[in-house]
Amino acid sequence: MNPEYFDAHLTPLGWQQVDNLRKHVHTSGLHKKIELVIVSPLLRTLQTAVGVFGGGDYTDKLDILPMMLANAGNSGRGAISSLDCPPFIAVELCREHLGVHPCDRRRNISDYQFLFPAVDFSLIESDEDVLWKDTVRETKEEVTARGLKFMNWLWTRKEKEIAIVTHSGFLFHTLKAFGNDCHPSVKREICKHFANCELRAMVIVDKSMAGSDWSTINYPGKIPPGPDISSDNDENLEKESSNS
Numbered sequence: 550m551n552p553e554y555f556d557a558h559l560t561p562l563g564w565q566q567v568d569n570l571r572k573h574v575h576t577s578g579l580h581k582k583i584e585l586v587i588v589s590p591l592l593r594t595l596q597t598a599v600g601v602f603g604g605g606d607y608t609d610k611l612d613i614l615p616m617m618l619a620n621a622g623n624s625g626r627g628a629i630s631s632l633d634c635p636p637f638i639a640v641e642l643c644r645e646h647l648g649v650h651p652c653d654r655r656r657n658i659s660d661y662q663f664l665f666p667a668v669d670f671s672l673i674e675s676d677e678d679v680l681w682k683d684t685v686r687e688t689k690e691e692v693t694a695r696g697l698k699f700m701n702w703l704w705t706r707k708e709k710e711i712a713i714v715t716h717s718g719f720l721f722h723t724l725k726a727f728g729n730d731c732h733p734s735v736k737r738e739i740c741k742h743f744a745n746c747e748l749r750a751m752v753i754v755d756k757s758m759a760g761s762d763w764s765t766i767n768y769p770g771k772i773p774p775g776p777d778i779s780s781d782n783d784e785n786l787e788k789e790s791s792n793s
């Protein structure tokens with residue numbers, strides 16, 4: 550509840566965790582696969598996203614925007630380049646559990662845009678934080694519903710390999726809605742709380758689209774196309790079998 554934690558930034562320990570995850574993302578080759586980074590518009594997620602998936606050290610000799618300015622959010626860090634990294638977009642639907650807690654209230658988008666020039670904030674409609682209320686905390690059910698809305702929005706993206714940099718509370722309540730048709734141990738694994746700066750790979754499948762090659766296996770039933778030789782030769786049999 551401490552107002553000093555308004556839109557909390559990463560601590561030195563947090564940055565250390567970011568450095569470790571960045572190393573992992575590079576040694577595992579994941580950084581070459583990611584086509585898009587979606588980030589919650591709060592300082593700690595923006596710092597994590599650009600620290601892990603951003604380009605290297607920024608040099609102003611190049612004619613490109615930095616992903617992060619030097620010392621953004623008291624990071625004590627140098628500027629980060631937007632060269633050789635995927636595009637970043639900020640999406641409000643994956644924000645942390647809203648309301649009451651000052652750490653989950655965001656700055657004005659214009660402030661973030663200044664600190665993170667190459668991040669795309671154009672999907673966010675309001676400069677000021679109109680979602681966070683100082684006396685009303687979002688219910689767990691509302692977080693889950695917002696999470697499902699976010700997942701549905703994800704399907705509208707054309708990218709397949711997407712990094713989502715979001716929050717443990719948001720993930721916990723969102724993932725709770727999944728895996729109800731799985732073995733309890735699988736369900737437990739899906740719903741486990743994320744540690745700080747933990748990365749998990751998940752494959753999200755639209756079951757209605759599963760097996761798009763079913764068209765070669767499906768059979769329409771009813772009367773098959775082409776002449777029905779045996780029935781055409783026997784009128785009585787045709788009358789008898791026409792209802793079957």
Ligand SMILES: *[C@@H]1O[C@H](CO)[C@@H](O)[C@H](O)[C@H]1NC(C)=O
Binds near residue numbers: 657
């Ligand atoms: C956002 O901008 C408005 C208008 O400039 C200002 O009054 C308000 O204090 C700002 N909010 C924050 C959290 O900085």
